[in-house]
Amino acid sequence: MGRPMTRAHPFPLRDVDLLAGVHSRTRDQMLHLAREFPVDRLLAVFRANAGLDTRGALPPGTWEDFGHPDERAWSGEDYPGPGVAPTASLLRGHYAGHFLSMLSLAYASTGEQALRKKADEMVAGLAEVRDALAATGRYSHPGFLAAYGEWQFARLEDLAPYGEIWAPYYTCHKIMAGLLDAYELTGSAQALDLVAGMGHWVAGRVLRLERAHLQRMWSLYIAGEFGGMNETMAALHRITGDPSFLRAAGAFELDSLLDAAVAGRDVLDGMHANQHLPMLVGHLRQYEATGERRYLDAVLALWDQIVPGRTFAHGGTGEGELWGPADTVAGFVERRNAETCATYNLLKIARSLFGHTRDARYADYAERASLNHIVGSRADISSDTSPEVLYMYPVDPGAVREYDNVGTCCGGTGLESHVKHQESVWFHAPGQLYVTQYVPSRLRLAGGEVTLRTRYPRDGRVAVEFGAAFSGELCLRIPPWAAGARIDGVAVPVPESGFVTLRRDFRPGDTVALELPLPLRLVPTPDDPTLVSVELGPTVLLARDDATTTLPVAAAAHRRLDGTIAGHTAEGDLVSVFGRTFEPAWSGGDHRHHMYLRLAEPEIAFAGSAPGVPDRKDAEGWSFLTGLWAEGGYADADAFFTAVHRGVVRAARSGLLSREEAVAVLMAAASSTLDNPTVPRRGVLGPDAADAPRVTRLTSATGQAVEDIVHWSLPPDIGRGDPLPVVRVEVSGDRAPSGWYTREPGCTVTSVASATVEVAVGEGPWQPATGANTPVREGRQVIRGRATDSAGRTVHATREVAVDTRPPSVRAEVRPLGPSNVEVTLYAEDDVSGVDRVRWRTPETFWGVYQEPFTRALREEPQTLEFSATDRAGNTTEVQRVVLPPLR
Numbered sequence: 001m002g003r004p005m006t007r008a009h010p011f012p013l014r015d016v017d018l019l020a021g022v023h024s025r026t027r028d029q030m031l032h033l034a035r036e037f038p039v040d041r042l043l044a045v046f047r048a049n050a051g052l053d054t055r056g057a058l059p060p061g062t063w064e065d066f067g068h069p070d071e072r073a074w075s076g077e078d079y080p081g082p083g084v085a086p087t088a089s090l091l092r093g094h095y096a097g098h099f100l101s102m103l104s105l106a107y108a109s110t111g112e113q114a115l116r117k118k119a120d121e122m123v124a125g126l127a128e129v130r131d132a133l134a135a136t137g138r139y140s141h142p143g144f145l146a147a148y149g150e151w152q153f154a155r156l157e158d159l160a161p162y163g164e165i166w167a168p169y170y171t172c173h174k175i176m177a178g179l180l181d182a183y184e185l186t187g188s189a190q191a192l193d194l195v196a197g198m199g200h201w202v203a204g205r206v207l208r209l210e211r212a213h214l215q216r217m218w219s220l221y222i223a224g225e226f227g228g229m230n231e232t233m234a235a236l237h238r239i240t241g242d243p244s245f246l247r248a249a250g251a252f253e254l255d256s257l258l259d260a261a262v263a264g265r266d267v268l269d270g271m272h273a274n275q276h277l278p279m280l281v282g283h284l285r286q287y288e289a290t291g292e293r294r295y296l297d298a299v300l301a302l303w304d305q306i307v308p309g310r311t312f313a314h315g316g317t318g319e320g321e322l323w324g325p326a327d328t329v330a331g332f333v334e335r336r337n338a339e340t341c342a343t344y345n346l347l348k349i350a351r352s353l354f355g356h357t358r359d360a361r362y363a364d365y366a367e368r369a370s371l372n373h374i375v376g377s378r379a380d381i382s383s384d385t386s387p388e389v390l391y392m393y394p395v396d397p398g399a400v401r402e403y404d405n406v407g408t409c410c411g412g413t414g415l416e417s418h419v420k421h422q423e424s425v426w427f428h429a430p431g432q433l434y435v436t437q438y439v440p441s442r443l444r445l446a447g448g449e450v451t452l453r454t455r456y457p458r459d460g461r462v463a464v465e466f467g468a469a470f471s472g473e474l475c476l477r478i479p480p481w482a483a484g485a486r487i488d489g490v491a492v493p494v495p496e497s498g499f500v501t502l503r504r505d506f507r508p509g510d511t512v513a514l515e516l517p518l519p520l521r522l523v524p525t526p527d528d529p530t531l532v533s534v535e536l537g538p539t540v541l542l543a544r545d546d547a548t549t550t551l552p553v554a555a556a557a558h559r560r561l562d563g564t565i566a567g568h569t570a571e572g573d574l575v576s577v578f579g580r581t582f583e584p585a586w587s588g589g590d591h592r593h594h595m596y597l598r599l600a601e602p603e604i605a606f607a608g609s610a611p612g613v614p615d616r617k618d619a620e621g622w623s624f625l626t627g628l629w630a631e632g633g634y635a636d637a638d639a640f641f642t643a644v645h646r647g648v649v650r651a652a653r654s655g656l657l658s659r660e661e662a663v664a665v666l667m668a669a670a671s672s673t674l675d676n677p678t679v680p681r682r683g684v685l686g687p688d689a690a691d692a693p694r695v696t697r698l699t700s701a702t703g704q705a706v707e708d709i710v711h712w713s714l715p716p717d718i719g720r721g722d723p724l725p726v727v728r729v730e731v732s733g734d735r736a737p738s739g740w741y742t743r744e745p746g747c748t749v750t751s752v753a754s755a756t757v758e759v760a761v762g763e764g765p766w767q768p769a770t771g772a773n774t775p776v777r778e779g780r781q782v783i784r785g786r787a788t789d790s791a792g793r794t795v796h797a798t799r800e801v802a803v804d805t806r807p808p809s810v811r812a813e814v815r816p817l818g819p820s821n822v823e824v825t826l827y828a829e830d831d832v833s834g835v836d837r838v839r840w841r842t843p844e845t846f847w848g849v850y851q852e853p854f855t856r857a858l859r860e861e862p863q864t865l866e867f868s869a870t871d872r873a874g875n876t877t878e879v880q881r882v883v884l885p886p887l888r
């Protein structure tokens with residue numbers, strides 16, 4: 001690393017107002033919940049645990065629920081052990097912590113006194129609980145505060161597994177973080193008293209343990225998950241100056257991960273993403289408190305292991321909460337990608353790393369993830385009971401966004417995310433004011449306000465209006481894709497640093513006008529150039545389609561010279577292109593969506609011209625078009641023609657183009673309109689030579705340009721002789737609307753010209769294609785075909801086929817719930833395409849889609865419940881019946 005840099009700091013929330021735009025939608029929807037949801041419901045789990053009156057309130061639900069009725073607020077000593085005493089809902093209290101953070105953040109963001117009052121009420125309620133727990137004298141320190149006894153912490157020290165306990169320090173962190181937010185954002189002294197008491201209790205527990213033992217605790221899957229305890233303890237040290245808090249922060253470290261990161265080793269494969277990301281936020285606070293460089297170096301190194309190589313287009317990471325192999329995105333698209341909590345924490349890290357480094361790539365990530373994943377994780381509906389947010393924001397073909405998440409981890413972080421959208425818009429450093437994201441907002445400076453007015457990302461016009469004097473540098477972020485940006489009408493190149501710096505004496509009334517073009521781009525995944533996301537400026541677009549197989553897209557004829565896509569139309573927030581409708585990832589909608597499309601170009605084409613030549617592949621999957629657009633695009637027409645020439649020669653030499661076809665491609669490229677040429681252009685073929693193309697201009701007698709001529713040549717060794725074979729992989733049979741074949745399809749590989757034709761399924765061996773159907777297995781697979789002519793020239797073709805012919809297997813579990821009720825759980829499994837939905841009904845109800853256990857009241861007569869499940873391919877299980885017993 002180079003010289004240490006002066007840090008840039010974000011402005012406090014109270015100095016920035018969020019104005020109307022894409023982000024304010026979710027802010028307004030979440031503020032409604034913040035105002036309406038009763039404090040008594042949040043406190044109920046705490047009060048019940050402390051033996052206080054719950055005032056008839058029910059907890060929020062799901063993970064945030066009363067424990068088992070037989071559970072007591074045991075200490076470490078009187079816990080009777082697993083199997084002796086039943087327990088339940090062992091993460092309770094975490095959601096209330098997030099809710100207190102939300103109230104505090106929302107108050108700081110809006111100045112709304114009712115929100116502060118509500119935060120005060122929560123803090124006062126928690127203080128009563130703390131005092132009641134302390135009065136029992138059973139816990140190791142009077143600062144102890146939780147919605148269960150201290151026993152989970154003691155059992156963690158005994159290395160108890162997840163199942164017996166559930167991440168007690170994770171919950172502790174959420175409660176402490178809520179109290180810290182209440183202190184720092186609403187000024188609640190009572191909150192500081194509570195959190196400092198918890199801090200002393202935590203320090204007392206962890207500082208008496210050997211470091212090796214702590215490492216074993218923190219390595220336990222889920223049970224050892226401690227959220228950002230190091231962040232919270234470092235913050236307590238910053239506020240109080242008490243060194244024991246900083247020492248305790250140092251107890252919450254996972255040495256194996258820190259050491260590996262500093263040594264440049266990548267050990268993330270298989271690790272739980274959100275178990276470790278909050279710890280990195282804490283390491284940054286520890287770096288700030290101690291100046292110990294290894295904390296910062298570890299986070300910088302880990303960031304590079306996660307972004308972009310483990311990050312999906314919307315900024316999310318992980319599959320089933322876990323990280324996968326390095327530099328694998330396309331290869332990691334499965335059915336449970338991208339937990340929203342992980343993105344919430346990555347954004348905290350990005351914000352902090354930007355402050356430390358002022359490196360625009362952290363701001364680039366922050367824009368991508370906050371706009372697409374976070375805003376898009378909030379359903380576009382109002383609720384006064386549910387945060388209506390996503391747990392997973394899936395990226396697999398035909399995925400469905402499932403909102404709600406009352407009481408879960410992502411429900412908790414979701415409460416916070418939407419009331420602080422303006423936190424990473426403006427930064428300051430000595431003599432400098434940074435705008436890192438174009439979120440409409442108003443910044444209060446000494447002496448007046450600076451307002452950022454824009455409809456971005458709906459259009460690219462941004463005005464920065466000075467209502468205050470500011471002498472210094474205004475640093476405006478220019479995203480890497482924004483070629484052709486203008487400031488006050490003057491073109492600015494995309495700067496290396498990511499920021500354009502305007503050094504001026506700004507006076508009240510001055511305005512800076514920034515215009516960002518919003519190009520439509522196909523952004524390839526790092527590990528597969530043919531799997532692309534469609535992005536319009538900063539917005540990731542989702543294709544709406546009910547298929548659950550990867551959608552193909554032929555894009556070559558839409559490419560401009562710079563690789564961007566021409567010809568899309570917009571209607572409101574919907575975009576049409578490639579014959580499809582797309583919605584922004586930030587819509588909060590629930591159509592089945594496709595975040596990635598598969599580039600599939602049967603024929604070579606350029607904007608405005610098509611030679612009618614197949615885009616054949618070689619054995620490695622290379623084709624003329626994949627090669628031509630692999631690098632994104634071209635600075636000028638000459639560079640494009642040079643690349644076309646190089647690609648045509650390579651394709652012809654490897655037997656993918658005949659000479660006649662090669663010439664046709666060259667002529668089509670010359671007459672393409674992809675660069676909007678000012679005069680007509682055509683190609684001519686010169687004598688055999690390996691020369692690069694050259695362009696000459698014909699002018700009229702008066703000096704007017706009339707026509708441009710592209711002079712092509714081909715080396716003499718190129719493809720004389722018979723036309724090349726064309727190989728086709730054809731699949732017969734009916735495809736369901738899902739895109740899957742639900743009856744076994746037939747597959748044939750044929751060649752147009754005379755050639756030896758072979759077929760291979762997936763990575764299997766090549767076999768002669770006899771003309772008869774090749775069997776296709778269940779699942780997703782690639783059928784490969786190749787044809788070799790008598791001259792030994794081989795061409796390849798591939799086709800993705802998804803087959804699921806069997807419906808899910810289902811079963812019902814019915815267990816008694818007291819004398820007059822039963823709890824019914826319906827299970828469905830489908831290993832091939834996955835379960836899409838489970839439905840059930842009784843004679844007097846409609847089919848309901850319901851995957852959680854549910855309760856039915858018993859009757860005098862037995863009741864019949866019918867159920868079935870449908871997989872993602874569209875196969876539905878025959879209706880099954882379960883008979884519920886009569887009342888006894």
Ligand SMILES: [Zn+2]
Nearest residue numbers: 339341409410
């Ligand atoms: Zn989560």
